[in-house]
Amino acid sequence: MTPHDVQDLADVEESTISDDERDRPDPVTGGGGNRTAIELGLAVLAAVVLVVGLVSWWRAGDHDAADVDRAQLRDTVLITARSHIETMNTLDFNDIDGGLDKWEDVSTGTLKDQIAATDAETRKLMAERGMISTGKVTDAAVVDLTSSTATVIASVETTVVDSAKPDQAPTVKRNRMAADLVKVGGRWLLEALDQVAVSRS
Amino acid sequence: MNALLGTLRRHAALVLAVLLLAGAGVAFWQADRARAADNVDNRAIVDDRATTDVQSAVAAALVRVLSYDYANPEATEQAADDLLAGAAREQYDTLFAALKEKAPDQKLTLTAQVQVAAVKELHGDRAELLVFLDQASQRATDDEASYSAAQLEVQAERRDGTWKVTGIEPL
Structure with missing residues (x-):
């Protein structure tokens, strides 16, 4: 290698590589370019790995979203059922029509039809009994649940006040009830509400 | 630098x-x-299989523990040993002692039947259930059994892979 050649090499270095490269101890032709390309490739690869990692993180956030939704549905149904069952166990003789309207509002299907079919005579009889019933669900749980149907059991405490005997302590009844609910037009409504009777087998 | x-x-x-x-x-x-x-948090109903598991285990346990035959009290005693723990166990011992004393004279049998059991809460190895249970009791002097309808809040805990009843509270 003649001094001339060395000068030439230096010229090449000058022209293709930036100022930063000048303090490089051993400038080798072409090596810098290759190395930069490899390093750039690594950076691109690392960027891809980062993207995969970020996507995985983002997805992991709702890994149990379906379960969360189902838990939410269960809680919604339970709260609605409790409220509806209380409504159906509540009736004031002063306002039989209003009470029955509320029953109708929380029911559907044959149950609703039955309530709606309560004739004037029956309503009159109900009013004449002079009772004020107030239902309270002391405990309840969901037995079955799909996206549009549910079965709930409830322990119901019904307090009955006889308006004819204001001095008498109210009677308290405890009933075991089972309710079937269906989702109609976005609302959960009672399709059936029955006492869980003792089975004499 | x-x-x-x-x-x-x-x-x-x-x-x-x-x-x-x-x-x-x-x-x-x-x-x-x-x-x-x-x-x-609460996996009741959400985890169908686990819910069914605890449901049937607790129902079966209650039937065994709350049934009693004066002629064979050991069966109930054994069931209590196997299936009860904690407060329920202590509660049961008191009840059982009284039962063992009077049952032979009356020739008393108790038959429990679970109508429905529903899981309210399920957190890993702990569960809380609402159970509707019928209990028929019959004495030798009775022509017919008398029935009682119970509403129970039941606590259960899984120990060594088996669900045990740790609390029974009538509502």
Whole structure:
């Protein structure tokens, strides 16, 4: 290698590589370019790995979203059922029509039809009994649940006040009830509400 | 110092790659943590299989423990040993002692039947249930059994893979 050649090499270095490269101890032709390309490739690869990692993180956030939704549905149904069952166990003789309207509002299907079919005579009889019933669900749980149907059991405490005997302590009844609910037009409504009777087998 | 800066600048792409990889590491680690996190607290109904498991285990346990035959009190005693724990166990011992005393004279038998059991809460190895249970009791002097309808709040705990009843509270 003649001094001339060395000068030439230096010229090449000058022209293709930036100022930063000048303090490089051993400038080798072409090596810098290759190395930069490899390093750039690594950076691109690392960027891809980062993207995969970020996507995985983002997805992991709702890994149990379906379960969360189902838990939410269960809680919604339970709260609605409790409220509806209380409504159906509540009736004031002063306002039989209003009470029955509320029953109708929380029911559907044959149950609703039955309530709606309560004739004037029956309503009159109900009013004449002079009772004020107030239902309270002391405990309840969901037995079955799909996206549009549910079965709930409830322990119901019904307090009955006889308006004819204001001095008498109210009677308290405890009933075991089972309710079937269906989702109609976005609302959960009672399709059936029955006492869980003792089975004499 | 200048030399170091120079080197870093020359290998900017490599430095970037290392930083990106570090970021990716953090992302994967966080993804793992997020996946391990349980966003559902109460798994009743949500986990169908676990719900059914505890439901049937508790129903079966209650039937065995709350049935009694004066001629064979050991069966009930054994059931209590196997299936009860904690407060329910202590409660039961008191009840059982009284029963054992009077049952032979009356020739008393109790037959329990679970109408429906529903899981309210399920957190890993702990569960809370609402149970509607019928109990028929018959004395030798009775022509017919008398029935009682119970509403029970039942606590259960899984120990060594078996669900045990730890609390029975009539509502």
